[in-house]
Amino acid sequence: MRKQGLIFxxxxxxxxxxxxxxxxxxxxxxxMEKFGSRSIGAKVEFSRVNFSPLDLSLNWExxxxxxxxxxxxxxxxxxxxxFDLALEPLMKRKVVIEDxxxxxxxxxxxxxxxxxxAGGKKQKSLGQSKVVQSVEQNIKxxxxxxxxxxxxxxxxxxxxxxxxxEVALESPERIQALKEQFVSKYDEWEIRIADLPGEPxxxxxxxxxxxxxxxxxxxxxxxxxxxxxxxxxxxRNRDYYRTVTQIRDxxxxxxxxxxxxxxxxxxxxxxxxxxILAMAGLPELSREGIATMLFGERIANRMEKVLHIVGRVxxxxxxxxxxxxxxxxxxxxxxxxxxxxxxxxYPLFWIQRLRLTGETAQGVGIGGTVLHVVSDQQKxxxxxxxxxxxxxxxGAGLDFAGVIDGRDDVPKEQFDLTLKGFPLEGRTLTDFPFxxxxxxxxxxxxxxxxxxxxxxxxAELGIRGTDVGFDTLHRPDALDDELYALSLAMVxxxxxxxxxxxxxxxxxxxxxxIKSNLDDIVLDGLKQVMSDELQAVQExxxxxxxxxxxxxxxxxxxxxxxxxxxxxxxxWEAERRLIEQHTRIEQKREEIDxxxxxxxxxxxxxxxxxxxxxxxxxxxxxxxLLDSLL
Amino acid sequence: MLGMMxxxxxxxxxxxxxxxxxxxxxxxxxxxxxxxxxxxxxIGYLADPLLHSLGYWVLADIPGLxxxxxxxxxxxxxxxxxxxxxxxxxGLIAAAVLAIPLFWGVxxxxxxxxxxxxxxxxxxxxxxxxxGSALFRxxxxxxxxxxx
Numbered sequence: 014m015r016k017q018g019l020i021f022x023x024x025x026x027x028x029x030x031x032x033x034x035x036x037x038x039x040x041x042x043x044x045m046e047k048f049g050s051r052s053i054g055a056k057v058e059f060s061r062v063n064f065s066p067l068d069l070s071l072n073w074e075x076x077x078x079x080x081x082x083x084x085x086x087x088x089x090x091x092x093x094x095x096f097d098l099a100l101e102p103l104m105k106r107k108v109v110i111e112d113x114x115x116x117x118x119x120x121x122x123x124x125x126x127x128x129x130x131a132g133g134k135k136q137k138s139l140g141q142s143k144v145v146q147s148v149e150q151n152i153k154x155x156x157x158x159x160x161x162x163x164x165x166x167x168x169x170x171x172x173x174x175x176x177x178x179e180v181a182l183e184s185p186e187r188i189q190a191l192k193e194q195f196v197s198k199y200d201e202w203e204i205r206i207a208d209l210p211g212e213p214x215x216x217x218x219x220x221x222x223x224x225x226x227x228x229x230x231x232x233x234x235x236x237x238x239x240x241x242x243x244x245x246x247x248x249r250n251r252d253y254y255r256t257v258t259q260i261r262d263x264x265x266x267x268x269x270x271x272x273x274x275x276x277x278x279x280x281x282x283x284x285x286x287x288x289i290l291a292m293a294g295l296p297e298l299s300r301e302g303i304a305t306m307l308f309g310e311r312i313a314n315r316m317e318k319v320l321h322i323v324g325r326v327x328x329x330x331x332x333x334x335x336x337x338x339x340x341x342x343x344x345x346x347x348x349x350x351x352x353x354x355x356x357x358x359y360p361l362f363w364i365q366r367l368r369l370t371g372e373t374a375q376g377v378g379i380g381g382t383v384l385h386v387v388s389d390q391q392k393x394x395x396x397x398x399x400x401x402x403x404x405x406x407x408g409a410g411l412d413f414a415g416v417i418d419g420r421d422d423v424p425k426e427q428f429d430l431t432l433k434g435f436p437l438e439g440r441t442l443t444d445f446p447f448x449x450x451x452x453x454x455x456x457x458x459x460x461x462x463x464x465x466x467x468x469x470x471x472a473e474l475g476i477r478g479t480d481v482g483f484d485t486l487h488r489p490d491a492l493d494d495e496l497y498a499l500s501l502a503m504v505x506x507x508x509x510x511x512x513x514x515x516x517x518x519x520x521x522x523x524x525x526x527i528k529s530n531l532d533d534i535v536l537d538g539l540k541q542v543m544s545d546e547l548q549a550v551q552e553x554x555x556x557x558x559x560x561x562x563x564x565x566x567x568x569x570x571x572x573x574x575x576x577x578x579x580x581x582x583x584x585w586e587a588e589r590r591l592i593e594q595h596t597r598i599e600q601k602r603e604e605i606d607x608x609x610x611x612x613x614x615x616x617x618x619x620x621x622x623x624x625x626x627x628x629x630x631x632x633x634x635x636x637x638l639l640d641s642l643l
Numbered sequence: 644m645l646g647m648m649x650x651x652x653x654x655x656x657x658x659x660x661x662x663x664x665x666x667x668x669x670x671x672x673x674x675x676x677x678x679x680x681x682x683x684x685x686i687g688y689l690a691d692p693l694l695h696s697l698g699y700w701v702l703a704d705i706p707g708l709x710x711x712x713x714x715x716x717x718x719x720x721x722x723x724x725x726x727x728x729x730x731x732x733x734g735l736i737a738a739a740v741l742a743i744p745l746f747w748g749v750x751x752x753x754x755x756x757x758x759x760x761x762x763x764x765x766x767x768x769x770x771x772x773x774x775g776s777a778l779f780r781x782x783x784x785x786x787x788x789x790x791x
Contacts, residue, residue: 015668104719105722343729346730348729348731348733349698349728
């Protein structure tokens with residue numbers, strides 16, 4: 014035992030205790046900030062962290078979490094927060110917090126300094142949930158079908174020529190690629206067709222059939238040899254026939270595929286057409302599309318934000334909850350942690366009850382409880398639940414409830430939001446110029462629900478605005494005198510807004526449905542002035558597309574017709590000749606049968622005659638013998 | 644050997660604590676341990692992907708051991724050893740496998756050196772220069788601190 018070593022240890026221990034009481038809080042604060050920043054991908058800042066190792070309590074006076082997408086804004090910030098760590102789980106390196114008090118929660122607060130991480134460090138992407146991506150893409154595609162209307166169509170200023178110059182059709186390239194694909198496919202078929210039994214094989218078959226000389230079959234051995242030879246020829250013919258029918262059947266199937274792909278050309282052309290209409294802001298006017306045109310963009314943006322949050326929750330909980338993660342390639346010196354926990358054991362992280370108070374970006378004071386924020390819900394067999402509510406001085410209030418349930422293989426998330434008494438003054442309803450006035454009054458109530466179960470998604474939104482008025486003095490720049498008058502006529506008919514939107518995805522089926530009480534008002538107004546003009550422009554565009562793509566389409570169709578005719582003729586011809594050979598074989602067999610039968614009859618006849626002669630001979634001899642005896 | 648173990652295991656595990664205690668409290672050659680630590684730290688760094696793969700294989704790819712790891716993870720204090728980290732587990736296995744061959748190998752090397760080469764090497768110019776260097780003086784100081 015070294016005395017110096019012992020003294021060294023005592024000195025180190027004393028130093029640790031001293032430093033712990035002096036600098037632990039700051040050290041911990043930095044560690045938490047570093048960990049938080051690394052997880053979020055932007056600055057996370059704590060202020061006045063205080064940790065008491067005796068009672069394992071931790072509190073801080075402020076926390077700011079930067080929005081990684083906008084580093085001059087905080088995702089949220091908190092005031093005073095305090096909680097106690099449970100000792101027993103901590104001994105097992107698990108963090109369990111029974112009560113977490115969080116005060117002064119506020120969202121979207123501005124930052125005084127940039128919250129980007131030094132050196133542009135970015136959070137390692139967790140990857141967005143595929144379902145969320147799919148829903149987002151579907152919503153986007155649906156919204157793009159109903160762009161904001163090009164007012165030029167009402168003012169008669171849509172110049173189809175200049176519009177056409179900006180158009181980049183995708184169909185010609187796709188058709189060309191398809192044509193090349195077909196050419197190479199047909200080339201492959203022609204190589205395969207070359208394997209079909211051709212002239213030499215047919216001649217050989219015929220020669221072999223003819224080599225059987227019926228009139229030279231005199232003995233049973235010769236008959237058997239002829240039968241055997243015919244059998245061999247027939248088998249050869251059957252093999253050829255099998256090859257031909259196989260190729261023929263494959264060709265029929267290929268033709269079905271080709272017909273299907275060919276059918277896509279029309280879909281591509283339609284896609285081009287719809288894209289051009291969307292680009293030009295010339296939607297097809299229908300009652301179904303009006304509400305999407307009016308409100309689709311805004312609803313999609315909100316939906317995208319919510320979906321991102323839900324997707325992130327889902328992706329993160331899946332990643333954390335994964336028992337044995339796939340092998341990663343961590344940076345040198347870091348390694349990868351594999352978690353091993355018993356079913357009854359504590360999860361790695363668990364806030365049993367989080368009580369929070371705060372304020373929304375709209376100034377509504379909120380309070381509520383979040384239960385079971387946990388790294389592994391299966392371990393505690395409880396979902397995470399959120400219950401928040403609050404009111405503002407002017408009476409506006411909100412209620413929010415959420416359940417995040419990842420206990421089963423199929424994760425479920427459900428959120429309900431109710432907003433009441435929100436003043437509409439100063440807001441605009443839509444970017445559609447006819448209704449793009451700031452609202453001069455009105456109160457809105459909103460109900461929203463999101464139901465996510467596995468890959469199925471349902472979102473419903475209902476907005477009801479009453480006593481709505483428009484500040485028509487703020488005339489949108491896009492409206493000329495005539496359109497302004499039309500717009501005023503529209504808004505005068507509106508004193509209430511009812512909007513119902515739903516997004517539903519079940520498997521591959523997607524449906525976006527937006528309806529409002531403004532649809533008819535807007536549609537009627539627009540139809541008065543634009544139907545004929547719009548139709549004329551649409552027809553002109555359609556004709557130009559057809560003119561541009563028609564030749565390419567005809568070429569593909571001609572190619573298919575010509576090459577298929579050749580392949581079909583070749584297989585039919587081979588099949589016909591093989592059937593012919595089959596008939597000849599059958600004929601030859603019948604000839605051999607006849608010959609054999611004739612030979613049999615001859616032999617039988619000759620045998621009977623011989624027998625008769627012998628019988629008569631014996632009878633004569635017997636008679637002679639009997640006579641001599643008598 | 645202690646240096647090798649500390650070098651391969653890194654300091655982020657509770658495994659390092661008893662090794663440190665042994666190093667400080669028992670009469671071992673501190674200078675040799677520190678040199679060993681640095682050498683195997685470098686080897687550990689270079690062999691990082693290999694140690695990670697070895698650790699992952701033992702922790703994740705052998706189903707029969709899952710119960711054992713789970714039992715360890717459920718104990719108190721043991722999880723702080725971070726045995727569930729692929730790099731630490733890989734280092735631990737490598738250290739365990741290398742311990743005995745390294746012990747015998749180094750022992751024979753030192754005996755051989757002392758018997759056959761020490762006197763000659765002492766007279767080398769380079770050794771004389773190194774002996775006068777600050778690093779050598781520091782290592783001698785460490786050795787004296789260790790009571791040897």
